[in-house]
Amino acid sequence: MCKITVYTNAEIFTQDPLNPRVNSLAVACNEIIDAGESLENKYLGAKIVDLNGATVIPGFIDTHLHLKWLALQKQWINLSGTRSIEELLSKLKEAKTPWIIGRGFNEKFFSEEKMPTRHDLDEAFPEKPVLIVRVCGHIGVANTQLLKKVGLWDNPEVIEGVEIDSSGKPTGVLKEKALEFVLEKTPKPPLKQYIEFMESVLNELLSKGLTTVASMNTDPLEFYVLQSIDTPLKVRVFFDVKYLETLSKLMIKGSFGNEKLRVKGVKIIGDGSFGGKTAALRHNYVGTEGKGELLITSSALENIVSEAKKLDMLVAVHAIGDRAIEEILNVKESLLGNIRIEHCSLTPPDIVEKLSEKRVFALSVQPHFRISDTWLPKVIGESSKYAYMFYTLSKKGLLVSFSSDAPVEPFDPLVNLEAAISEEGVGERVPISEALKMYTKNGSLALNEKDKGVLKKGYKADFVILSRNIFREKPSEAKVIATIIEGKIAYGKIP
Numbered sequence: 001m002c003k004i005t006v007y008t009n010a011e012i013f014t015q016d017p018l019n020p021r022v023n024s025l026a027v028a029c030n031e032i033i034d035a036g037e038s039l040e041n042k043y044l045g046a047k048i049v050d051l052n053g054a055t056v057i058p059g060f061i062d063t064h065l066h067l068k069w070l071a072l073q074k075q076w077i078n079l080s081g082t083r084s085i086e087e088l089l090s091k092l093k094e095a096k097t098p099w100i101i102g103r104g105f106n107e108k109f110f111s112e113e114k115m116p117t118r119h120d121l122d123e124a125f126p127e128k129p130v131l132i133v134r135v136c137g138h139i140g141v142a143n144t145q146l147l148k149k150v151g152l153w154d155n156p157e158v159i160e161g162v163e164i165d166s167s168g169k170p171t172g173v174l175k176e177k178a179l180e181f182v183l184e185k186t187p188k189p190p191l192k193q194y195i196e197f198m199e200s201v202l203n204e205l206l207s208k209g210l211t212t213v214a215s216m217n218t219d220p221l222e223f224y225v226l227q228s229i230d231t232p233l234k235v236r237v238f239f240d241v242k243y244l245e246t247l248s249k250l251m252i253k254g255s256f257g258n259e260k261l262r263v264k265g266v267k268i269i270g271d272g273s274f275g276g277k278t279a280a281l282r283h284n285y286v287g288t289e290g291k292g293e294l295l296i297t298s299s300a301l302e303n304i305v306s307e308a309k310k311l312d313m314l315v316a317v318h319a320i321g322d323r324a325i326e327e328i329l330n331v332k333e334s335l336l337g338n339i340r341i342e343h344c345s346l347t348p349p350d351i352v353e354k355l356s357e358k359r360v361f362a363l364s365v366q367p368h369f370r371i372s373d374t375w376l377p378k379v380i381g382e383s384s385k386y387a388y389m390f391y392t393l394s395k396k397g398l399l400v401s402f403s404s405d406a407p408v409e410p411f412d413p414l415v416n417l418e419a420a421i422s423e424e425g426v427g428e429r430v431p432i433s434e435a436l437k438m439y440t441k442n443g444s445l446a447l448n449e450k451d452k453g454v455l456k457k458g459y460k461a462d463f464v465i466l467s468r469n470i471f472r473e474k475p476s477e478a479k480v481i482a483t484i485i486e487g488k489i490a491y492g493k494i495p
């Protein structure tokens with residue numbers, strides 16, 4: 001028998017509709033055994049933890065972020081907030097690594113009002129390979145040295161997405177697959193350092209109240225690194241779809257692993273981003289002839305999903321534009337239940353209708369895009385009023401889970417919650433109670449797990465103790481006092 005601990009004198013929001021608010025929780029071993037009022041009087045002899053009126057919610061679950069890039073970026077230059085190409089170049093000059101990589105710039109905020117090219121980078125860095133990655137993570141710019149090192153200078157046609165100038169040479173701009181191709185070829189830190197970077201990322205996530213996270217586009221090295229770390233944080237992985245064949249040969253199932261680290265499925269990219277004008281729209285981008293790029297077809301997707309389904313794996317499909325979402329919905333109904341749509345950003349009324357009729361497994365959406373993408377009307381026009389319809393989609397019965405897509409957006413759930421409930425921003429605001437559900441209970445369900453995200457008998461004792469009541473005050477003003485996973489303190493201190 002495990003010893004019982006009663007956490008009491010708290011404002012506890014359980015996510016259990018039959019018992020939504022209590023002041024105490026009883027925990028034994030790794031599970032919640034009771035949620036109710038003053039349970040210290042019921043479980044005599046239990047260890048009592050007085051939370052002094054703090055707020056308790058289920059642990060946050062982020063259903064889509066990129067652990068690999070969070071870890072590897074520890075050695076990159078942070079370019080977010082740069083206001084000109086000149087400032088960007090001076091920041092890059094601080095780098096001490098043999099290859100210089102910067103990330104997070106947004107040319108929409110540059111005084112030059114243009115995308116940098118290899119010429120800008122070449123002037124400042126004629127010798128060293130340099131790559132800068134846009135805030136969206138889907139577009140980058142490389143200098144000539146780097147293009148030469150990875151073989152794209154002479155053979156830009158080997159991969160899709162290398163922008164070419166009138167003389168037939170790369171402009172330096174790399175989109176989607178081309179950027180991925182180049183990033184894969186950039187030098188990785190030594191294994192020991194990679195593990196240290198990853199450990200520090202996982203600790204940062206714990207400090208923000210996250211108890212489960214799903215890492216997308218995982219590759220074998222990232223998986224190896226994750227296996228090498230002993231952390232209380234629960235990590236779920238969606239391998240990059242290019243490993244599906246290997247997973248299939250090895251007959252690895254979509255439940256393989258343990259409570260700490262578990263395989264969930266594969267991830268595939270269906271289109272690009274609004275910022276890069278590469279998300280597949282049904283209409284033209286403002287002032288252009290382009291509708292973005294569809295990177296999947298429903299029939300190709302059917303093949304992938306049927307293969308994944310044999311292994312009980314989910315297929316997470318990145319789809320931002322309405323045309324990409326529509327393409328997914330053309331997939332045979334018997335396979336839709338294995339598809340999770342990532343982003344699902346642009347949903348005009350007919351798409352909302354179709355989504356509610358056809359029922360994909362779940363959605364993983366990013367509330368912080370509401371705050372970051374205030375330029376959206378200028379880029380996609382009128383239809384931007386149908387972007388980020390999280391609340392509508394949820395009311396239509398879809399399983400909507402929240403995620404950060406970090407490092408694209410910050411991973412702090414309290415910051416993301418504030419973006420979700422904000423009156424400003426693109427798209428719909430979500431009421432706090434619904435937003436919290438999307439970040440906890442729905443997150444667990446969107447990972448096909450039914451024992452987390454609710455503070456109720458039989459569920460895992462994964463919860464967060466907050467300094468303030470986020471139902472009454474701004475979420476961003478609350479602090480995480482402690483993160484508890486399976487009844488143990490994973491971060492912080494309890495008074």
Ligand SMILES: [Zn+2]
Nearest residue numbers: 318319342343
């Ligand atoms: Zn994506």
Ligand SMILES: [Zn+2]
Nearest residue numbers: 064066216405
């Ligand atoms: Zn992503």
